[in-house]
Amino acid sequence: MTKSMMIVSTIEELRSARAILDEPVGLVPTMGFLHEGHLSLVRRAAEECASVVVSIFVNPTQFGPTEDLASYPRDMERDLHLLEPLGVDLVWNPSPEIMYPDGYQTWVEVDALTGVLEGARRPGHFRGVTTIVAKLFTGVQPARAYFGQKDAQQAAVIRRMTRDLNFPIEIVVCPIVREPDGLAMSSRNTYLDPEQRQAATVLYRALNAAISAFDAGERNANKLRAIIEETITAEPLAKMQYISCADYDSLEELETVSGKALLSMAVFVGKTRLIDNFVLG
Numbered sequence: 001m002t003k004s005m006m007i008v009s010t011i012e013e014l015r016s017a018r019a020i021l022d023e024p025v026g027l028v029p030t031m032g033f034l035h036e037g038h039l040s041l042v043r044r045a046a047e048e049c050a051s052v053v054v055s056i057f058v059n060p061t062q063f064g065p066t067e068d069l070a071s072y073p074r075d076m077e078r079d080l081h082l083l084e085p086l087g088v089d090l091v092w093n094p095s096p097e098i099m100y101p102d103g104y105q106t107w108v109e110v111d112a113l114t115g116v117l118e119g120a121r122r123p124g125h126f127r128g129v130t131t132i133v134a135k136l137f138t139g140v141q142p143a144r145a146y147f148g149q150k151d152a153q154q155a156a157v158i159r160r161m162t163r164d165l166n167f168p169i170e171i172v173v174c175p176i177v178r179e180p181d182g183l184a185m186s187s188r189n190t191y192l193d194p195e196q197r198q199a200a201t202v203l204y205r206a207l208n209a210a211i212s213a214f215d216a217g218e219r220n221a222n223k224l225r226a227i228i229e230e231t232i233t234a235e236p237l238a239k240m241q242y243i244s245c246a247d248y249d250s251l252e253e254l255e256t257v258s259g260k261a262l263l264s265m266a267v268f269v270g271k272t273r274l275i276d277n278f279v280l281g
Contacts, residue, residue, distance in 0.1 A: 001235045003087075003089065005080070005083065005084055005088050005090070005091060005263075006089065006090045006091070007080065007089070007090075007091045007093065008073075008090065008092055008093070009092070009093050009094050009095060009098065010094070010098060011094075011098065011139060012273045014090075014092050014094075014139055015092050015139075016138070018090070018137050018139075018140060018141065021050075021051035021089055021090065022050035022051050022052055022054070022114075022144065023050055023051070024048075024049050024051075024053075024054075024142075024144065025049060025050070025051045025053055025092070025140065025142045025143055025144075026045030026046070026048060026049030026051070026052050026053070026142055026143070026145070026146060027045070027052075027053045027054075027055065027136065027137070027142035027144070027145045028041045028042050028045050028052065028053070028054045028055070028145075028146045029055045029057075029132075029133060029136050029145065030054060030055060030056055030057075030079075031056070031058045031059065031072070032056040032057075032058060032073075032075070032076065032079050032185070032187075033056065033072075033073040033074060033075055033078075033079070033187040033190075034079045034082050035079075035177075035185045035186070035187065036082070036177050036185055037148050037150065037176070037177040037184075037185040037186070038148075039082060039086065040148075040174060040175075040177050041146040041148060041174050042054060042083065042086045042088060042146075043086060043139065043173050044146055044172065045144070045146050045172075045211030045271070046086060046087045046088075048144060048172070049142075049143065049144060050091045050274070051090070052086075052087060052088045052089055052090075053089065053090045053091075053092060054083055054088050054090075054091050054092070054141065054172055055091075055092045055093070055094075055136050055140070056076065056079055056091060056093045057092075057093065057094055057099065057132070057136075058072055058074060059099070059128055059129070059132040060096055060100070060128075061124075061127070061128030061131060061230070062101065062124075062125050062126075062127075062128030062129045062131065062132065063125075063128070064122055064123065065124065067122075068188075068191075072091055072187070073187050073190055076093065080089050092136075092139070092140065093095075098216075099132065099135060107127055107131050107132075108127070108130040108131045108134045108161065108165075109126075109127050109130060110126065110130055110157050110160050110161050110164070111151070113126075113156055113157050113160055113250070113251055114126035114127075114130075114153075114157055116244075116246070116251050116253075117153050117203075117242065117244055117246070117251060117264065117266075118153050118154075118266070118275070119137065119153065121241060121242065121266065124249050126153075126154070126157055128228070129154055129157065129158075130157060130158070130161050131213075133145075133158055133161070134161065134165065134167075137162075137169060142169055143168075143169065143170065144169065144170045144171075145158075145162075145169055145170075145171055145172065146172045146174060146175050147171065147172070147174070147279070148173070148175075148176065148177075149173050149174065149175055149176045149277070149279070150176045150184050150185075150186065150275065150276070150277070151275070152262055152264055152277045152279075153169070153251060153264070156249065156251060158171055159171050159173075176276075176277075178204070181201050181204075182201055182204030182205070182208075182275075183197075183201055183203070183204060184203070184204070184275075184276045186274065186275075188272055188273070188274070189272075189274075191270075191271070191272040192243045192269060192272055193270070194271065196236065196237055196269045196270045196272065198237050199236075199237035199238055199269050200238075200269045200272075200274055202231060202232055202234075202235040202238050202267070202269075202276055203232075203238075203265065203267055203276040204229055204276065206227070206228040206229075206231035206232050206265070207228065207263060207265075207276060207277075207278045209227050209228065209230075209231050210224045210225075210227045210228050210262075210263055211278060211280070213227055214257070214280055217260070217261075219256050219257045220255075220256065221245040221253070221254040221255055221256060221257055221261075222255070224245050224257070224263065225243045225244075225245050228243045228263070228265060229243055232265070232267055237269055237270065238267050238268070238269050239267065239268040239269075240265070240266075240267055240268075241265075241266040241267060241268060241273070242265060242266050243264075243265045244262070244263070244264045244265065245257065245261055245262075245263050245280075246261065246262050247259070247260075247261060247262070248260035248261055248262050248279060253278050257280055257281065259281055260279060260280070260281045261279070261280040261281055262277055262278075262279055262280075263277060263278045263279075263280055264276070264277035264278075265277070
C-alpha cells in the first residue's frame, strides 16, 4: 500500500506531521516550479532516508528589489503531482506571513563566503538564503538536507552555516542535471525565447572548453577564465557578468589550480540571468 503524502502549511501542522515520520528524515528545500534537477534530489533523499520532506516556499528575502519575485514561476498543483509518485512523506508549503511574521527582525548571516561571486552582485541574497534555510532546518529537523551543485556558492555557504551553528545535519550536494544540449536545468529557463534558449547553451560550451584545457594540463587560472570569456563573448545574445576560478571551499580566486577548484559564471541571455559551474580536480 502506498503511503499518502501529507501537505501542511502552519508550524503547528508541521510539528504534528513531523512527529510521526520515521527516522532518518531527509529534507529537500525548494522554491517550487519543480524540474528534473529538484526531482533528482528527492530521489536521492528517498534512497538514503526513511522519510522525505520537501519544502516549497518562494522566499521573498533572497530576492533583490529589481529581481523577479513577482514573476517567479509558481505551480503548486503541478509540483504536488510530480512529487506524489516519488515517495515524499510530507510537503511543507508555508506562507510568507508564517515564515516572516509581523515585526520580523532576526537574520542569519555568513560573512566572508557571501562577499564574492553571487553575493557581490546580489546584495542581501545570501542573508535571505541562510535565514530561510536555518528556519527550515529548525522546523523539519532533518538528518540530511539535499542541495544542487548548480547553486555552488549557496551550497558552500550552507555547509559553512551548518558547521558554524552546529546543526546536526549532513549537507548532501547532488550533481547538476542538464538538458540534452547541456543547459543546466533551472526554473528561470522558462523566461528564454527559442532564440535565447539556443544561445544559452554557450555557458556549457564555455565550461567544456575550459575543462578540456584543464584535462590537457592547463593549471593557470587566468588562462582558464580567458577561455570561458572568449567562448561567451563570441555569442552575440550573451552578456557576461562574472567568471570565476576559485578555491572550492573558501571561494577565494586562484592564480593556479592545485586542489579542488570551482569554475563558475553568471551570464545574461536577454534579460535572463543564468549561472553554471564545474568542479575541477
